[in-house]
Amino acid sequence: RATLLASGSQQRRDLYRITAELGTPxxxxxxxxxxxxxxxxxxxRALVGPSDGAIELHPGDFLTYTGDRPHVFExxxxxxxxxxxxxxx
Numbered sequence: 001r002a003t004l005l006a007s008g009s010q011q012r013r014d015l016y017r018i019t020a021e022l023g024t025p026x027x028x029x030x031x032x033x034x035x036x037x038x039x040x041x042x043x044x045r046a047l048v049g050p051s052d053g054a055i056e057l058h059p060g061d062f063l064t065y066t067g068d069r070p071h072v073f074e075x076x077x078x079x080x081x082x083x084x085x086x087x088x089x
Contacts, residue, residue, distance in 0.1 A: 025074035034089035044080025
């Protein structure tokens, strides 16, 4: 589940709070070219990033990746949460 917290004005930046539980990974299709996503893991553990190269994040870890290719967010622990910012050109 993702909740939009803020949205940018001139350069579009959407900010989400993510809460995730164990189960099916959230697989996202590519966004438009130039989209960049930034994830700060707050609690739990998660597998995050491009589908072909996602990495395990722990609380306090930060990851930036291009969102214009398939990507994933998978909780590896109950009660996982994160902040995600999507920058759009």
